[in-house]
Amino acid sequence: MTxxxxxxxxxxxxxxxxxxxxxxxxxxxxWAKLEDRNPTGSIKDRAALGMIxxxxxxxxxxxxxxxxxxxxxxxxxxxAMAAKLAGYRLICVMPENTSVERKQILAMWGAEIVSxxxxxxxxxxxxxxxxxxxxxxxxxxxxQYGNRANADAHYETTGPEILADLPEVTHVVAGLGxxxxxxxxxxxxxxxxxxxxxxxxxxxYGELVYGLRNIDEGFVPELYDASYVSSRFSVGSRDAVRxxxxxxxREGIFAGLSTGAIVHAALGQAAKAVKAxxxxxxxxxxxxxxxxxxxxxxxxxxxxxxEEFLDGQVWA
Amino acid sequence: xAVEVRIPTILRTFTGGExxxxxxxxxLHQVIDDLETRHPGIRERLVESDNLRRFVNVYVNDxxxxxxxxxxxxxxxxxxxxxLPAVAGG
Numbered sequence: 001m002t003x004x005x006x007x008x009x010x011x012x013x014x015x016x017x018x019x020x021x022x023x024x025x026x027x028x029x030x031w032a033k034l035e036d037r038n039p040t041g042s043i044k045d046r047a048a049l050g051m052i053x054x055x056x057x058x059x060x061x062x063x064x065x066x067x068x069x070x071x072x073x074x075x076x077x078x079x080a081m082a083a084k085l086a087g088y089r090l091i092c093v094m095p096e097n098t099s100v101e102r103k104q105i106l107a108m109w110g111a112e113i114v115s116x117x118x119x120x121x122x123x124x125x126x127x128x129x130x131x132x133x134x135x136x137x138x139x140x141x142x143x144q145y146g147n148r149a150n151a152d153a154h155y156e157t158t159g160p161e162i163l164a165d166l167p168e169v170t171h172v173v174a175g176l177g178x179x180x181x182x183x184x185x186x187x188x189x190x191x192x193x194x195x196x197x198x199x200x201x202x203x204x205y206g207e208l209v210y211g212l213r214n215i216d217e218g219f220v221p222e223l224y225d226a227s228y229v230s231s232r233f234s235v236g237s238r239d240a241v242r243x244x245x246x247x248x249x250r251e252g253i254f255a256g257l258s259t260g261a262i263v264h265a266a267l268g269q270a271a272k273a274v275k276a277x278x279x280x281x282x283x284x285x286x287x288x289x290x291x292x293x294x295x296x297x298x299x300x301x302x303x304x305x306x307e308e309f310l311d312g313q314v315w316a
Numbered sequence: 317x318a319v320e321v322r323i324p325t326i327l328r329t330f331t332g333g334e335x336x337x338x339x340x341x342x343x344l345h346q347v348i349d350d351l352e353t354r355h356p357g358i359r360e361r362l363v364e365s366d367n368l369r370r371f372v373n374v375y376v377n378d379x380x381x382x383x384x385x386x387x388x389x390x391x392x393x394x395x396x397x398x399x400l401p402a403v404a405g406g
Contacts (some may be wrong), residue, residue, distance in 0.1 A: 043401055174383070191395075200380075202373075202380075204398075204400065216377050218401045219371070220370065220371065226382065229383070230383065231379060231380070231383045231384075232375075232376050232379070232380030232382070232383060233375075233379055233380070234375045234380070234398060234400060235378065268378070
């Protein structure tokens with residue numbers, strides 16, 4: 001389907017393309033689901049739209065409402081687009097070290113930004129947002145980390161799209177942030193093709209990000225249910241940068257940095273399948289395009305400089 | 317079985333500021349017990365009631381041990397153990 005009644009209606013329906021140059025063999029194939037093709041350029045359009053529709057349906061969100069959301073960027077941008085079209089005011093709480101492009105894009109769509117300390121990363125943004133919402137009970141926090149509509153959006157759209165386009169799918173690899181993508185796809189596959197393995201790639205944040213936080217105050221999103229995940233990989237900055245460049249050079253796909261971590265985990269999984277002599281069709285979720293990260297130097301500086309710069313940045 | 321254990325900033329008070337320390341053991345459990353002998357107090361920050369603390373993620377060669385046997389996960393010579401607090405994107 002290529003004709004839609006409005007921009008909102010065009011969310012999802014993203015292409016799945018083969019990665020013939022990165023696939024290790026004819027039996028072990030990699031596929032990229034291009035979520036950068038969504039209206040604001042990231043997979044978060046699905047969750048943002050799902051959460052807004054659910055909140056409108058249950059009466060939480062009414063015309064003229066102010067939405068407040070803790071975000072490292074992409075969800076905020078998606079919400080800003082949807083809020084603009086629906087006439088809501090949007091305030092985003094985001095870590096001060098997120099890339100400058102994200103702040104510019106948010107401002108362009110009319111969102112207001114409240115900065116939270118870089119040292120706490122996304123966790124601190126959540127804490128600040130919770131404090132603000134307590135002071136403004138008339139505002140609505142959709143709260144992507146605990147909002148079931150976030151995961152439901154992927155249960156209802158991303159999962160079915162993957163299975164329809166690739167019935168032989170064996171693995172889905174995606175980034176672990178709010179966990180909505182993996183929980184939604186995982187629940188869908190558990191019900192429709194339970195043998196599919198769900199692999200989480202966790203970008204290893206620079207240590208400065210959590211340097212000041214007490215380890216006991218770490219944050220696990222309420223949506224997270226380990227029973228839907230088969231394996232979790234932690235990926236460092238260097239490997240993420242290397243892989244995102246490899247994806248660009250060998251397959252022509254210009255992806256964001258968390259996708260580099262996802263590709264690294266997927267290639268690790270592919271290598272395991274090759275070693276075991278098994279066939280595999282591995283879907284990689286391309287979370288967003290590389291446009292918003294150009295200022296980081298991830299694509300054009302030497303890899304040591306890029307790695308150094310990325311330590312301490314918020315990726316997802 | 318000598319493995320390298322990478323320590324997050326917040327736990328470096330137990331390792332005298334060292335970012336990475338050596339550990340011995342053929343399971344993660346043994347490695348953590350071994351660390352405790354040289355860095356007293358670190359075990360309690362990682363383990364609670366014989367399970368990993370909820371907010372602590374431990375990876376052996378980048379794979380989360382919760383999916384490979386938890387504290388019983390095997391460790392081999394040259395393995396790299398990474399300890400990270402939970403984080404979130406979005």
